[in-house]
Amino acid sequence: RIDGDRLWRTLMDLATIGATPKGGLCRLALTDLDKEGRDLFVRWCEEAGCTVTVDEVGNIFARRPGRNPDRPAVCMGSHLDTQPTGGRFDGIYGVLAGLEVIRSFNDQGIETDAPIDLIVWTNEEGARFSPPMLGSGVAMGVFTLDHVLDIRDTDGVRLGDELARIGYKGEVPVTGHAMGAYFEAHIEQGPVLEAEDVEIGVVTGAQGQRWYEATVTGRESHAGPTPMRLRRDALAGAAVMMEAVEAIALEVGGDACSTIGRVQVHPDSRNVIPGRVWFTIDLRNPDPDALARMDAMLRERLAAIADKRDLTLELTDFWAFPTTPFAPELVGHVRRSVERRGLSHRDIVSGAGHDAVYVARKVPTAMIFIPCENGLSHNEAENIKPEHAASGCAVLADAVLATAG
Amino acid sequence: RIDGDRLWRTLMDLATIGATPKGGLCRLALTDLDKEGRDLFVRWCEEAGCTVTVDEVGNIFARRPGRNPDRPAVCMGSHLDTQPTGGRFDGIYGVLAGLEVIRSFNDQGIETDAPIDLIVWTNEEGARFSPPMLGSGVAMGVFTLDHVLDIRDTDGVRLGDELARIGYKGEVPVTGHAMGAYFEAHIEQGPVLEAEDVEIGVVTGAQGQRWYEATVTGRESHAGPTPMRLRRDALAGAAVMMEAVEAIALEVGGDACSTIGRVQVHPDSRNVIPGRVWFTIDLRNPDPDALARMDAMLRERLAAIADKRDLTLELTDFWAFPTTPFAPELVGHVRRSVERRGLSHRDIVSGAGHDAVYVARKVPTAMIFIPCENGLSHNEAENIKPEHAASGCAVLADAVLATAG
């Protein structure tokens, strides 16, 4: 039994930090607001009797001891950072559902054999510092600590400096934390559960992603006296490439997705034909072969467009992870919980990357999804139903209990 | 007779202020570098015996007196501000060719009946503060002084504040300056003269322009779990619109041009489907009917794309001027000079806007073009031949002399 009202109040309390006029959150990683959110979370955990430690990349671990201190911890967690125009639940729900599990175990005097760790991972969104999932990535040995501390935001500010500035550069070694299992509750961030009127998504894994950066170079010239046929317009070429990127996902079909999220035009003057355009590309597919096909289509089509227009294309791999299955045993704990509780449910593959994806490389992992309104996420209007929040939290509690003994 | 070597040295001297590594200039309007360039120009004019005054919008007037102080001045001029990645000659050539005319008249003891004014117009490029041609625009009553002083750059800095800061907020009333005629020498900024191996372009007028701002609004959502068919991707729609803008000029053909120079994507995060895209559009045509047709095509096609993709389009008129003929009598002075000097020449319509376009609304006006290398302008590689610079300057001197008596 968990306290759904308390969970909701806690969510709303944290949603006051970085609130936007449109009802969302802007609490970018390692800003003053992120510090404020972290501080509040740490206070709540300490009030719940947990011991809080911070590792070298700012990941926060709140421990509820078990009977057997030698067993690796059964872990829950997610992230507290948001997109620039993000919602109140993405990541935050998973963290605070974990806190509610601990609070309700306390209320009911439940002891577990293994210790329970509630984890906040640093910079999951990849919005301020890119790529995403940096805290979990370092912890799981995907990135080196030095590499990640040296990543800069668009203003050139170093991640490591910001970590120190907000007081979350911890001393605990970032790798080697003993995790016996990891559960992450999260909003679906897509429309499937809502459309099928299903309360819980039993997440069997996450689809693969490939991120790129494209730089198209042409020749700057005057927007007036330069005849169309003599132009080498980097932006006109980039626009056709952007259309091609969209077409790739449409042609491949199924669950294929393609997105261009960022664009920079140089020199960015109204009457100058752009000489250079930079943009990002995000390709996704749960089917590894289809994702490889999308990658090949991307390279071929963008190169052909550049060629035809006498433009230079530099297409670099920025980040990627393969389709990642979760641990059947842990997924089984989630499934048994929803069945026992009589919650409507379906298996689902995560469309987004999550810290769970990196954790799954080293630790048995599972995720629990709840529906979100209109399938909207990475949007200030992101919303969930309190009863779904409570159901997901109850399933998380069941799964943790089943694993921690 | 003018001194081509001195003109070239003067051009190279001014090109040291704001020089870029690629051999161009970045001397945006009303920056410290613009002040430095203006100060050097003022010193040169005073050394040449001119009286220098500055008007309320920062336009600089260097006067060489005539025998008859009651006659309105015969004027020469252009601008000293550049694009962010501009060249060494755009605008600057016209100003320094005018200075060389004054210097050589001094050397040869030439007196004119009318006074001669050499003018530097403020913020011609429209790069830092947009639209272009603001100094000449206020002087000719196209814009009010208050409106222009209140225009802001992309950092929100006010034009009027920058003018005061660099010490070029003058006291002379900006309208009502007595101009009897205006000649502006300029590089062609296009490929025509070079392609035909012609030394001088006799400019009969300037083609019309229409500038717009487009804002496309869709719905922000997550780049992963949002299926392609449920997206309202403002950038995917904007990319198709950008292609349509290019296609309009290609379809209308002839001298039609269309350019998108600036793009801003919101929220500009790699894994967020953009909810809003803003971009600028620049349409040009020497034929007024064809320009009107392009305008109609733009409105219709962009609206149809927005409609089809369930996006909202806001298309606003930002700036425009109609095709502008220059004064036949003054154009005749230019033509007679090139003929007498045996320079190869052709009539040409300016593809760019120039201060001359606004001046022509109130004052008899003509322009003189010289070729530029590869037709390149608004590019750091912009270049001209010293002998062309000298020829254009000599023609300017002839035309001024023929007009000033």
Ligand SMILES: NC(=O)NCCC(=O)O
């Ligand atoms: N949940 C989430 O937004 N994660 C960031 C990585 C991704 O874009 O999938």
Ligand SMILES: NC(=O)NCCC(=O)O
């Ligand atoms: N010469 C020049 O670049 N003028 C600015 C206005 C235009 O873009 O035509």
